Amino acid sequence: MKKLLALVLALSTVLGLLAGCGAKENTAQPTTEDTANTETNDAPETTDDTAGTGTEETTDDSSAVVVDLTILKEADESMLNTYSMIAVNPEAPFTDADGNAVSDVTVNTAGADALMHWLLLPETLDLAANYGMEEYGNTLFYVLEDAPTYEGEIPAATDETKTIRLSTTTSVNDSGLLSYLLPQFEEAYGYTVEVQSAGTGKAIEAAKFGNADLILVHSKSQEEEFVNAGFARVIDGMETERVSFLYNYFVLCGPSADPAGVKDAATVLDAFAAIAEGKYPFISRGDGSGTHTKELSLWPAELGITEDPESFADYTDWYTSANAGMGACLVMAEEMGGYILTDKATFLTFVANNGVME
Amino acid sequence: MGSAVEQAVQLIASGDRELLNILSVTARMSLSSSLIALLLGVPLGLLLGACRFPGRGLLLVLNRTLMGVPPVVCGLIFYILFSGVGPLRHLHLLFTVEIMILAQVVLITPLLTSHMETYAAQIAGPVRETAKGLGLSRWKTFLLLLNESRYPIFSGYLLGFSRAIAEVGAVSMVGGAIAWKTNVMTTAIMQYTNRGNFSLGIALGLILLVLSLGMNLALSLLQRKVAS
Numbered sequence: 161m162k163k164l165l166a167l168v169l170a171l172s173t174v175l176g177l178l179a180g181c182g183a184k185e186n187t188a189q190p191t192t193e194d195t196a197n198t199e200t201n202d203a204p205e206t207t208d209d210t211a212g213t214g215t216e217e218t219t220d221d222s223s224a225v226v227v228d229l230t231i232l233k234e235a236d237e238s239m240l241n242t243y244s245m246i247a248v249n250p251e252a253p254f255t256d257a258d259g260n261a262v263s264d265v266t267v268n269t270a271g272a273d274a275l276m277h278w279l280l281l282p283e284t285l286d287l288a289a290n291y292g293m294e295e296y297g298n299t300l301f302y303v304l305e306d307a308p309t310y311e312g313e314i315p316a317a318t319d320e321t322k323t324i325r326l327s328t329t330t331s332v333n334d335s336g337l338l339s340y341l342l343p344q345f346e347e348a349y350g351y352t353v354e355v356q357s358a359g360t361g362k363a364i365e366a367a368k369f370g371n372a373d374l375i376l377v378h379s380k381s382q383e384e385e386f387v388n389a390g391f392a393r394v395i396d397g398m399e400t401e402r403v404s405f406l407y408n409y410f411v412l413c414g415p416s417a418d419p420a421g422v423k424d425a426a427t428v429l430d431a432f433a434a435i436a437e438g439k440y441p442f443i444s445r446g447d448g449s450g451t452h453t454k455e456l457s458l459w460p461a462e463l464g465i466t467e468d469p470e471s472f473a474d475y476t477d478w479y480t481s482a483n484a485g486m487g488a489c490l491v492m493a494e495e496m497g498g499y500i501l502t503d504k505a506t507f508l509t510f511v512a513n514n515g516v517m518e
Numbered sequence: 519m520g521s522a523v524e525q526a527v528q529l530i531a532s533g534d535r536e537l538l539n540i541l542s543v544t545a546r547m548s549l550s551s552s553l554i555a556l557l558l559g560v561p562l563g564l565l566l567g568a569c570r571f572p573g574r575g576l577l578l579v580l581n582r583t584l585m586g587v588p589p590v591v592c593g594l595i596f597y598i599l600f601s602g603v604g605p606l607r608h609l610h611l612l613f614t615v616e617i618m619i620l621a622q623v624v625l626i627t628p629l630l631t632s633h634m635e636t637y638a639a640q641i642a643g644p645v646r647e648t649a650k651g652l653g654l655s656r657w658k659t660f661l662l663l664l665n666e667s668r669y670p671i672f673s674g675y676l677l678g679f680s681r682a683i684a685e686v687g688a689v690s691m692v693g694g695a696i697a698w699k700t701n702v703m704t705t706a707i708m709q710y711t712n713r714g715n716f717s718l719g720i721a722l723g724l725i726l727l728v729l730s731l732g733m734n735l736a737l738s739l740l741q742r743k744v745a746s
Contacts, residue, residue: 254603262603266610325613334713339697354613356694370602371612485712506713513715 227511229494232422233412233431234504238458241450241503242304243332243378244404245279246386247272248367249393265370270315271324271351272374273395278345280310280405287344288406291337292505296512300335300408300505307405310397317350324353327364327372329450330485333357335505359449359485367391378503379450410454411507413490414440414499422499432458439478441498443489446481455501486510522720529721536697541729544683544702547615551622552678559627559678560671563634564663568642578635584628589621593691596621600692613694618702621688626678633677637670638663672741676734683730 233239250267278284285303292300315321332338333355342353356366360377364386367375377383383402386392392401412431414422420440425431435442436459445452448467459465465472465479472479480498482489486506493500502510529537566578598604600612611617645666649659686704693700695709703726710719 256601256603256605257598262607265602265607267602330712334709354694354696354699356613356696369597369604370607487712487714491714491716510714513713 227494228416228497229413229490229500229507229511230416231411231504231507232414232418232499233425233428234409236409236428238428239410239412239454241378241408241410241454242380242404243301243376243406244380244383244402245276245374245376246367246383246392246402247276247374247395248372249391251393252391253389254368254370262370267370268321268324268373269393270321271317274314274317274321274349274351275324275326275345275353276374276395276403277310277312277314277397278349279341280308280403281314282309282311284341284345285309285405287341288337291340292335292508295336296508298508300508301337301406302408304404304407308398308403312397314349317352322351324351324374325372326353326355326374326376327366328355328357328376329360329363329378330357331378331451331503331506332376334485334487335509337505359445359447359452361448361452377450379453382450382453408504410451410501411504412499412501413493413507415497420499428458429460433460435499436460436463436475436478439475441478441480441493441496443493443496443498443500444472444479444481445486445489446483447485449486451486451501451503458501487513522717523724525717526721526724530725537725539698540701540703540706541725543615543700544726544729547618547622547689547702548679548682551619551682552626552675554619554623555626555630555678555682556671556675558623559630559674560634560664560667562627563631563674564638564660564667566631567635567638568645568663581628581631581635585632587625587628588687589625589685590687590691592621592625593688596624596688596692612692613696613700615693615700618689618693618700621692622682622685625685625688626681629681630674630678633674634667634670637667641666668744669741672737672744676737679733680730683726683733 247269248267250265250269252265254262254265256262279288285307288301289303290299292298326338328338334357338355342355346352356372357363358366360379360382363372363375363377364382366372367386368391375386387401394401395403412422412428414420420431420434420438422431422434425434444455452467456465456467463475465475469481472481480492480496482492484492486502487510489500490502490507490510492498566574566581596617597612599606600609600617601607602612604612611620642663645663646659649662654662684704686708689700689702690705690708693702693705695701695705701709703722707719707722707726710716710722
């Protein structure tokens with residue numbers, strides 16, 4: 161009994177000490193890094209005294225130093241990244257895993273309508289357009305000029321329509337846009353939005369499996385396939401199944417030294433050709449996501465890179481198919497000094513998070 | 519690492535509401551799944567270990583095979599069964615804590631069964647002799663065996679609990695890692711890692727370890743009291 165108590169005490173002391181060291185290390189790091197050339201050893205001590213207010217600012221400064229990955233190509237026509245919503249049709253030709261037709265799939269159509277209508281209110285679009293200004297000093301999403309708007313009433317939730325299942329891509333969720341917008345919707349109308357986030361391919365697959373009421377994704381070809389297969393429906397007040405409303409840009413990032421000379425390439429297509437030509441390391445999502453689909457469309461056709469692993473078997477000395485999320489791929493690109501295609505929102509969030517492991 | 523420890527301490531100190539929710543879902547999931555698995559695994563394990571009956575060898579092999587089922591495969595099977603188009607769709611269980619518990623029970627029970635079986639096989643002989651000498655009924659013999667197995671029952675529960683709290687493949691699949699509902703420590707760590715926020719991921723990992731430590735200490739104390 162006594163022995164055990166002593167053990168607990170010893171352990172908590174060790175943990176406490178670790179925590180203490182951690183705090184010191186952290187406040188010391190940014191200053192020593194920033195001023196490594198001139199400062200002497202007493203720098204950490206002085207920062208310790210003023211740790212309360214100074215820490216955050218210095219950490220922000222150092223993030224610019226820590227992350228070498230920079231945006232090399234952006235705002236190119238071919239890099240447009242459009243986000244669309246599609247409501248799932250309960251009468252869709254659902255099939256189970258064996259391919260047998262399933263007719264009675266539960267889809268919360270009223271809830272999906274309410275959420276889509278709310279997202280298209282002029283006020284909501286304003287909120288989305290200004291999101292990111294405070295945290296990242298840059299807006300992360302723009303509202304499409306021809307985005308439809310909704311001016312009508314939105315019904316409050318009932319017991320039956322309360323839970324809305326939204327299947328979306330990682331970029332919308334990881335950028336924090338949804339956790340910024342959705343609580344306001346939930347509070348005003350009493351709904352609960354259950355967000356599952358995965359790459360666009362998986363997000364659409366979840367809807368085909370009857371596990372979502374609406375999807376919010378960014379891959380035109382995959383969306384059109386979904387609509388053409390009869391899985392979508394037109395909601396009240398809209399003209400098409402696919403409701404495109406937000407956009408931002410994909411950006412091509414790479415090491416700041418830019419060995420492939422991507423920055424000077426005339427177009428993004430030229431930039432990709434230059435990377436392939438010089439066999440500079442490139443990190444591909446490789447997970448069927450919207451970003452992956454976009455990347456595949458940017459390689460020179462003669463390389464023949466597709467989703468099929470066979471197609472890039474000869475390029476593995478420079479082409480890495482990571483099969484991972486955007487953040488994980490960015491970390492990989494940073495570590496390997498490689499090029500990478502990413503949506504701008506995730507990249508800015510990544511830089512704000514400091515990018516690397518401490 | 520240093521800043522991760524600091525972040526972990528800060529997270530706990532700030533009483534972040536989302537973290538508290540994640541912790542409570544994690545606790546609910548791992549405690550109940552390991553308890554259910556214990557209730558199933560202990561009698562099953564004792565039966566397999568102490569009794570001789572036709573088909574026992576087959577059951578043993580089957581159980582050991584189930585121990586090797588990759589969690590993600592178990593998750594996938596449950597996902598397909600309970601999906602909106604799956605045969606069990608009317609139960610509306612996908613993306614709930616209940617189905618996470620169910621998947622965990624399927625993963626953990628074989629472990630507990632095997633754990634108890636190994637022990638029971640060792641003590642079955644002496645226990646049977648004693649029971650014969652005392653002229654005990656079958657039921658009483660079983661109780662005697664159960665009583666003799668107090669110590670491994672505790673370690674078995676810890677085994678199940680540790681596996682449940684650390685599991686990620688199955689629960690992310692059937693639970694969907696939905697914030698405020700089915701997001702547990704491991705899936706939250708995955709999310710932060712995917713966002714490139716490694717230090718917050720490590721911070722959550724440290725909290726998970728400390729929780730595990732607390733649980734282990736508490737149960738070890740109880741084990742000493744009850745089993746000695």
